[in-house]
Amino acid sequence: MKCFRMTNQREVILEEIAKYKGHPTADLLYERVRKKLPRISLATVYRNLEILSKAGKIRKLEISGRQKRFDRELEEHNHICCVQCHRIDNIHIAPEQMLASGSEQKTGYKIFGWRVEFFGICPECQEKNAANAKKQKGAVRLNERQLKVLTALKTCGKPCTGRDIAAVTSLEPPQVRCQLSALKKKGLAVSPARCKYKITKAGKIACECKENECDG
Amino acid sequence: MKCFRMTNQREVILEEIAKYKGHPTADLLYERVRKKLPRISLATVYRNLEILSKAGKIRKLEISGRQKRFDRELEEHNHICCVQCHRIDNIHIAPEQMLASGSEQKTGYKIFGWRVEFFGICPECQEKNAANAKKQKGAVRLNERQLKVLTALKTCGKPCTGRDIAAVTSLEPPQVRCQLSALKKKGLAVSPARCKYKITKAGKIACECKENECDG
DNA sequence: CTTGACATAGTAATGATTACTAATTATCTC
DNA sequence: GAGATAATTAGTAATCATTACTATGTCAAG
Numbered sequence: 001m002k003c004f005r006m007t008n009q010r011e012v013i014l015e016e017i018a019k020y021k022g023h024p025t026a027d028l029l030y031e032r033v034r035k036k037l038p039r040i041s042l043a044t045v046y047r048n049l050e051i052l053s054k055a056g057k058i059r060k061l062e063i064s065g066r067q068k069r070f071d072r073e074l075e076e077h078n079h080i081c082c083v084q085c086h087r088i089d090n091i092h093i094a095p096e097q098m099l100a101s102g103s104e105q106k107t108g109y110k111i112f113g114w115r116v117e118f119f120g121i122c123p124e125c126q127e128k129n130a131a132n133a134k135k136q137k138g139a140v141r142l143n144e145r146q147l148k149v150l151t152a153l154k155t156c157g158k159p160c161t162g163r164d165i166a167a168v169t170s171l172e173p174p175q176v177r178c179q180l181s182a183l184k185k186k187g188l189a190v191s192p193a194r195c196k197y198k199i200t201k202a203g204k205i206a207c208e209c210k211e212n213e214c215d216g
Numbered sequence: 217m218k219c220f221r222m223t224n225q226r227e228v229i230l231e232e233i234a235k236y237k238g239h240p241t242a243d244l245l246y247e248r249v250r251k252k253l254p255r256i257s258l259a260t261v262y263r264n265l266e267i268l269s270k271a272g273k274i275r276k277l278e279i280s281g282r283q284k285r286f287d288r289e290l291e292e293h294n295h296i297c298c299v300q301c302h303r304i305d306n307i308h309i310a311p312e313q314m315l316a317s318g319s320e321q322k323t324g325y326k327i328f329g330w331r332v333e334f335f336g337i338c339p340e341c342q343e344k345n346a347a348n349a350k351k352q353k354g355a356v357r358l359n360e361r362q363l364k365v366l367t368a369l370k371t372c373g374k375p376c377t378g379r380d381i382a383a384v385t386s387l388e389p390p391q392v393r394c395q396l397s398a399l400k401k402k403g404l405a406v407s408p409a410r411c412k413y414k415i416t417k418a419g420k421i422a423c424e425c426k427e428n429e430c431d432g
Numbered sequence: 433c434t435t436g437a438c439a440t441a442g443t444a445a446t447g448a449t450t451a452c453t454a455a456t457t458a459t460c461t462c
Numbered sequence: 463g464a465g466a467t468a469a470t471t472a473g474t475a476a477t478c479a480t481t482a483c484t485a486t487g488t489c490a491a492g
Contacts, residue, residue: 129300
């Protein structure tokens with residue numbers, strides 16, 4: 001993620017997602033946004049949906065079907081899909097209650113079945129990760145803020161300023177500057193120009209390593 | 217579905233799906249089948265995967281991701297997907313046990329989360345269906361075999377023989393012929409030529425109506 | 433007021449899938 | 463068995479959703 005600018009186009013896209021009671025597809029949003037911004041490009045809609053979902057402003061749904069759908073609701077929830085008209089609604093039930101018939105009354109749907117997809121790390125990858133972790137014992141310790149800043153630096157790739165990082169991490173610029181110099185000391189970031197910081201190879205490794213720890 | 221012929225191409229495709237421990241995509245299968253049938257077309261692979269899954273010989277997976285995947289396993293089951301290497305494995309656990317940590321040992325996966333998609337009929341469609349059902353009270357009664365045959369006639373569309381129907385319904389030709397004449401009596405099928413049967417408009421409606429009953 | 437990063441509109445390219453075509457092959461009927 | 467009929471095929475074109483590219487435009491900092 002780079003410096004994030006809330007442009008007019010992005011504001012309108014966000015508005016339309018928020019307004020639409022459901023889970024719009026990119027082309028449906030394009031049609032709606034076009035009424036307010038007739039000169040907007042379909043590519044802009046796609047690009048911004050991607051950027052907004054990476055920035056955590058919206059959620060990209062990974063559901064079956066050809067087209068991707070987007071959701072203004074950020075908290076974790078599941079979906080229910082009408083097999084006849086193909087509309088998709090949110091369903092807020094705990095997995096324990098899935099089988100309880102009560103859930104049917106809640107949504108008004110007549111439920112036929114469900115499909116569960118689990119996510120995890122397969123045995124082979126777990127082994128690989130363990131081996132990698134072993135290689136670099138004495139791994140760097142990062143606090144939460146440092147990890148945030150480092151992750152932002154990594155996703156950015158290019159050199160960026162403390163202000164840039166602040167914009168995407170929900171941290172204050174002074175906090176960011178403080179962490180940046182700490183990261184520089186540890187060799188995880190370098191400053192190729194005044195006020196510009198860039199992640200190092202070591203920084204990337206440290207970052208990926210943290211990502212894979214996953215013992216939450 | 218029309219008259220179903222088990223061609224060499226289809227046999228090889230089925231073999232390869234059965235051989236492959238996992239959930240191959242169309243292009244992966246194409247690569248493998250090509251080693252045995254170098255002149256086969258990618259379109260043939262796609263077409264036959266579609267036909268075979270409609271005929272119930274294989275299962276088309278509706279999972280997230282760009283490409284569709286196919287599965288030789290016909291019974292209902294769910295999937296687990298490695299977020300690192302993206303392989304997909306079967307997971308045979310009852311929903312009640314989903315949360316039990318035991319399931320992790322079974323697959324060897326370290327599970328982070330899951331996504332549930334429910335299927336059903338939304339309140340609006342239920343109303344629509346109820347209204348339709350009301351219109352045609354005194355609806356025809358069909359036994360299981362008749363419904364099978366009628367469904368096959370419907371998916372075929374064109375006139376077809378009893379043998380054609382037998383091939384796709386796992387019924388014996390004499391059984392099919394018997395049901396065909398019953399359907400003809402009820403006005404749900406007509407015989408435009410000797411030994412050829414075709415579904416009527418009434419037949420289609422009766423078939424759709426049965427499909428929507430869904431009180432299993 | 434220049435500089436450089438970010439955004440944009442418009443369009444081309446991509447990847448997965450589906451539709452179309454003419455040719456081939458199997459099956460049925462006589 | 464010959465001819466009619468229908469299913470299937472290989473090869474290719476078209477489609478659909480999405481992404482990449484390109485030139486141009488905008489904004490904020492120094």
